[in-house]
Amino acid sequence: MVLFVLYVKADLENIEKIEAPPLHRWCLDLKEPTGDERRQGVWVSEEEELEVSGSRGTAHFLMKWPGAKKESQLTVVRDIKKLTRAIGAEDSGKFVPFVGFDCRGLEPYGWSPEDGYKVTAAGETSVFEDVNLSEDWADYDEEGDQSVGVYGVEYKFGITKVK
Template sequence: MPTFVLHVKAELENVRTLSLQKSAHYCIDVKESAGSEQRDGVYVTANDTHELSGSKGTANFVMKFDKASKHEAYLNVLEIKGVTRDITEEDNGKWVPVIAFECRGLEPVAYHPEEEWAAVGGGGQKFDQVDLREDWADFDEKLGESVSVMGLESKFELHKGK
């Protein structure tokens, strides 16, 4: 099954790390692999498990593009050891692979960030539910300075490894 890796980049100011929360719900647009249909704004989380019809397998997200079809499209949320990781201050403005989606019958085409991020400021202060729908800024009390994540961009790339 093809695996698509979500890469993001942003300008970080006084942010030591930016990471996806373990309970993250990803808002993505998906398109039919063998067609042109697209569904926008579907939510996917690694915490959900759905049984696949006619199979003993499970997936984190299951859908049908055509309700009359027997074929289900599905995906699983993955962390790929040695590939996906948190964003660090050294990654400022660079593309970083943060999470992966193993897909069958669909492909992710767009990511819509929400509150699934967490940050650690330069002084060590933790910020949960960082909302990156727009630029984000706060104040790191330990550092005594502002912290921010600006200009978040994202893209999906097909993962070539195992």
């Protein structure tokens, strides 16, 4: 299986980890691999299980490009052993393989980090739910008596083969 892996980098201030909770909604920009068609701001959710036409399989997102004979599909793949993981305190300023997308007939080229992320303060003293990472985010951890923040979020996509 060929996966498109979303790598995320951010500068962290007193942050233990950043995660996308189960059933997270991903906002992606998609393109047709063999043409010029593009779709921006497409929401993909692990909560949706769609039947793939002519197959026994399912996907989290289906679409048909103009003139295409078959549906294109995307499936969110989490917890790929020894690859994808949450962003940890030691990852500040480094790209981390955050999540994978199994794609057929489409390719992700953009990601909007919007809201829905879970941020845990250093020392695991506080957990901040539904954090929007589209801009720099800062708050105060009263339990840990420390300021916390996620700054300069950047991303890139990489391709990897998984058995």
